[in-house]
Amino acid sequence: MKGMTQRSPSIVVVGAGVAGLAAAKRLKEYGFDDVTVLEASEKVGGRVAAATIGSACVDTGAQYIHGATDENPVYCLLKNSGLLSQVSEDGSEKFYNNKRQEVDADVATRVYKIGEDILRYHGSSTGKSLGEHFAEKTKAVIDSSEDDEMKIRMQNVFALVGKDMLIDIGASDLHSVSLDSWEYYTNMGEDLDVPGLMFRLVDMLLEDFPKERLLMKREVSKIKWDGSFSAVKDVPAPPSDESLSAHTEAVSEGNVRQYPVCIVCENGEEILTDHVIVTVSLGFLKAQALNLFSPSLPAEKMEVINKLCFGNIAKIFLEYEQAFWEDGVGTFSFIYEDDSPTSVSTNTTQWLKNIQLFSVLRPKERFGNILIGWCPGDIADLIETMTEEDLSSAITEHLRMFFGKSDIPPPKSVHSTKWGSNRFIKGSYTYLPVGVNGQVMDTLAQPLMGSHRPTVNLQVMFAGEATMKSLYGTVHGALLSGHREADRLAKHYNKDPPSTASLDKQV
Incomplete structure (x- = not known):
């Protein structure tokens, strides 16, 4: 031969x-x-997948370019095609607590950035968990403040940062994630949300x-x-x-x-x-x-x-006849005053506490009035088993509580992703x-x-x-x-x- x-x-x-x-x-x-x-x-x-909701094409899979630089081939392909001209500028961030109060966005954003930097530790071979590291470092920051009210705010926002990181990872508990996760990781720059374009x-x-x-x-x-x-x-x-x-x-x-x-x-x-x-x-x-x-x-x-x-995240798409949120808002986050950064994990018996992040699909001219609720790990697994009616009812009450508005209507349609139960994929991504x-x-x-x-x-x-x-x-x-x-x-x-x-x- x-x-x-x-x-x-x-x-x-x-x-x-x-x-x-x-x-x-x-x-x-x-x-x-x-x-x-x-x-x-x-x-x-x-x-990388898409679906049609109303008249809009939405990403049911990946929708972020992790590193909007010319070193990233995905960014280059979409940029050279001219598609990135359709990307809207980031909207404003809003924060609400479970006392139906809006939280000062400037303070929350500053504390949030500190928490993010702690989680993006770039050391090596520690053998520790990300949760243990986060608890130690946030405690030191909180203890350094002499303002008791500020200490409580920092504790609550740090807990939010940890819960958002679970979404980034697809995990259920920060204490199960390696602190060495980014030892070899290459950060290509700021993330870019490209809704409706990744496919x-x-x-x-x-x-x-x-x-x-x-x-x-x-x-x-x-x-x-x-x-x-x-x-x-x-x-x-x-x-x-x-x-x-x-x-x-x-x-x-x-x-x-x-x-x-x-x-x-x-x-x-x-x-x-x-x-x-x-x-x-x-x-x-x-x-x-x-x-x-x-x-x-x-x-x-x-x-x-x-x-x-192999982690899992779920996106819950909520389509409304009219927006109940302010124009120009990009995301809103829910903060629980009994949350602590010392133990960041999900709880399936209180699953709504882990739907703390909602993003608005923008621009409105392309998407209409659509929110995405995000949730990680075993909460995502649970969401995949629920009916659209049950999701609609529970999330509507969730939104009414945080916004303090009893007249927020239920969405006219609900669509949740099901990557964990997809037998050819079985989740979202590796951690x-x-x-x-x-x-x-x-x-x-x-x-x-x-x-x-x-x-x-x-x-x-x-x-x-x-x-x-x-x-x-x-x-x-x-x-x-x-x-x-x-x-x-x-x-x-x-x-x-x-x-x-x-x-x-x-x-």
Whole structure:
């Protein structure tokens, strides 16, 4: 058989989220012509998803660019397309307490910034929890004040900061999150909210990719690797003057290809390939990795999959006939005077206390009157089980209490996301538990080589935000992980850099 470098390799990408589509697009730019993408669901995009509420297109998945700078490829793609001209300026922030009083926004914002800085600790190898660190540092700040009233305000706002961080992480308890979470993390700058626009990124990644090579509703049940699977290449039918035996000999001698990987789909279809790039979510790997691969994944890779945590957040979209909030407001937050930064966690028996953040979709001309309520961890899991009627009733009373207005109407429609119960995703994004740092993600990112066929390298490869210790939990982290694996294959086959794509900076 000819060496693999003497023929065009077959490459299959499992998953049509941002990581998978980015890998496929870049492989095509390198000149690989046998690239197929398998997607289990009926929609592309993965955790970048959209829905229509009223006449507005909203992001049910990611809607923030984490780092609005030219170093961020997602920012650059949306900026160069002209889409960012539709982004509204940030609205004002409002704070209310559970005594139906508006809290001084200047004071709350100053204290909030102190709390954020404490949570974004960038140390290393402490082995402590983020919750323990937050409790210690906020106590020191509170104790340094000589104003008793200010001490109470700081305690309440710091608790709000901690609860908002649970949303950022998707966790249920700050004491379960590693303080070393940002040891290797690359901060690309200020976040940018791009409501209703993130899904356009998926359209850009699909540009010029052959539609016939994107196979939808192809749920993968088994990835067999380190094998030798045979397939007969298509051979033209013999002309009338050629004997059948000569034709058969041509097939047997030069047209049987050996592949190290066989992908089995739920519909019984088998796809043979030289390389597979697995881009499924960490949540899916945690649920299915043990049975998905044959032979099983190496013990060190399974250990990482089991160690890492996959969080969940829920968005609750509330559509109103008319806005009951002031023009120009971007967010409003609810502060409980009995909350403390010493123990920031969720409580499913008082789940409304963890719906403390609401954002207004802006501008009004594009979205009408829509609020988003945000909630993390096991509260998000609970929300996914509730009916729209129950959510509408409970949240309406919640809003009336904090605003002190009994005439706030119920929303005309309610839509909540369900990432945790999506069987192909099972959550929102990755976070690091206590005792684990980002280095383990390098192990998850390592490709699998053959042991029975050691000359056939890069058989099973991995991409996705959970493989990026410097950018996990972000859309650009997912995109760059797809580029990383495409670049790895290009280097393996001595491909020149594509003229249509600039090489990414190493982050």
